[in-house]
Amino acid sequence: MKAQPVLLVSEEDLLNEAMECPADRPLETRPLAQERAFAFWQKDIPEEYWHLDAQQLKERITAARRALGRRCVVLGHHYQREDIIQFADVRGDSFKLAQWAAQRAEAEFIVFCGVHFMAEAADILSQPHQKVILPNMSAGCSMADMADPEDVYACWEELEEAGVGPLMPVTYMNSAASLKAFCGQRGGIVCTSSNAQKVFLWAFERADKVLFFPDQHLGRNTALKLGISLDEMAVWDYTLPYSSLGGNDVEKLRRAKVILWKGHCSVHQRFTLGQVLEARRRYPDVKVIVHPECRMEVVQAADMDGSTEFIARTIAEAPPGTKWAVGTEINLVSRLARENPDKLVFCLDPVVCPCSTMYRIHPAYLCWVLEELVEGRIVNQVKVDEETAHWARVALERMLQVA
Numbered sequence: 001m002k003a004q005p006v007l008l009v010s011e012e013d014l015l016n017e018a019m020e021c022p023a024d025r026p027l028e029t030r031p032l033a034q035e036r037a038f039a040f041w042q043k044d045i046p047e048e049y050w051h052l053d054a055q056q057l058k059e060r061i062t063a064a065r066r067a068l069g070r071r072c073v074v075l076g077h078h079y080q081r082e083d084i085i086q087f088a089d090v091r092g093d094s095f096k097l098a099q100w101a102a103q104r105a106e107a108e109f110i111v112f113c114g115v116h117f118m119a120e121a122a123d124i125l126s127q128p129h130q131k132v133i134l135p136n137m138s139a140g141c142s143m144a145d146m147a148d149p150e151d152v153y154a155c156w157e158e159l160e161e162a163g164v165g166p167l168m169p170v171t172y173m174n175s176a177a178s179l180k181a182f183c184g185q186r187g188g189i190v191c192t193s194s195n196a197q198k199v200f201l202w203a204f205e206r207a208d209k210v211l212f213f214p215d216q217h218l219g220r221n222t223a224l225k226l227g228i229s230l231d232e233m234a235v236w237d238y239t240l241p242y243s244s245l246g247g248n249d250v251e252k253l254r255r256a257k258v259i260l261w262k263g264h265c266s267v268h269q270r271f272t273l274g275q276v277l278e279a280r281r282r283y284p285d286v287k288v289i290v291h292p293e294c295r296m297e298v299v300q301a302a303d304m305d306g307s308t309e310f311i312a313r314t315i316a317e318a319p320p321g322t323k324w325a326v327g328t329e330i331n332l333v334s335r336l337a338r339e340n341p342d343k344l345v346f347c348l349d350p351v352v353c354p355c356s357t358m359y360r361i362h363p364a365y366l367c368w369v370l371e372e373l374v375e376g377r378i379v380n381q382v383k384v385d386e387e388t389a390h391w392a393r394v395a396l397e398r399m400l401q402v403a
Helices: 011-018 036-040 047-051 054-071 094-102 116-125 149-161 177-185 196-204 216-225 250-255 273-282 296-301 308-317 330-339 363-374 386-402
Strands: 072-077 090-092 109-113 131-133 167-172 189-191 209-213 233-236 258-261 287-290 323-327 344-347
Touching: 047 363, 054 072, 054 363, 072 094, 072 363, 090 094, 094 109, 094 116, 109 116, 109 363, 116 131, 116 177, 116 386, 149 167, 149 177, 149 209, 149 258, 167 177, 167 196, 177 189, 177 386, 189 196, 189 386, 196 209, 196 216, 196 386, 209 216, 216 233, 216 258, 216 296, 273 287, 273 296, 273 323, 287 296, 287 308, 308 323, 308 330, 323 330, 330 344
Parallel strands: 072 090, 072 109, 109 131, 167 189, 167 209, 209 258, 233 258, 287 323, 323 344
Antiparallel strands: none
């Protein structure tokens, strides 16, 4: 059986930070069949849903939500497309949303509009009677996929065999449940983009070195803020053959305080120093705010960096008339621009590339899973086995104690 949820903040704080959404925004979307990029996505959605237009989707989703009532909550991650966010009960980052849902004891169903690792986290933190549903099971995370569990296990074995240590495994929230469990079993811990520095300090109190995965940029930016030099870091290239030490020699690994997994966010890696300089050229009084998953040179050139919650809150609380160049996913940036009409808010990247896997949660998928629930059928349930959930919860609880 699932353990009771672990909680980081009060219910009032969760509601405030999750930012409750208005429900009166118009739905603007094309039928699923017209979005060609969906061709390789989840195929088992019934044919009728491929052709529903915007008005039909809005009416049917609204009717299903009304029929389910308080038995169901819909969570929308900050990076979700606008035509999904309008149906969410709350929006926020993945960890806060999972905690918020776990506190809704009356909610039997948690429909998580996000990606797979987020739904896993919600299942780990949820109460025993709650079931977590991901509208489109092909909505994954390219960063999380770069840390295949078998590759991480092999890395750990190589480091042990080479006598590199004592070593503390630290995984980013953006990782598979099995890797959170891996950390839990080995005395390790989970971090978010908002508490990574505290987690690193906790880890260094217990070990000489940190193995951090899957995002090299968050790990590098965090280590630099703690005064750890680049010479004290090594990058583990998981694409190299076993016994290659990830492209390092033993002495380099033994000197390193932080060993970084060679993973990245495909969206945040698009931001460049040149984009920061161009924003400052166009608007000399602009403030540049970026996510710490960006490259080191981008973070160092920015005025500030932080989590999605930090970015949203900072811009919302900024004085009218201020200008903000933002380095994070375009759906959040566009939403912040609409919600802060008294400020200039724009994306650093002129190509404004969205998170392609987040985009796979189309309203047709949300409509399908909700209507199935109305009929008493559960589709696309995300369930973490109890042993994995137990050890992942151990790693998360350690993080909560740090925070």
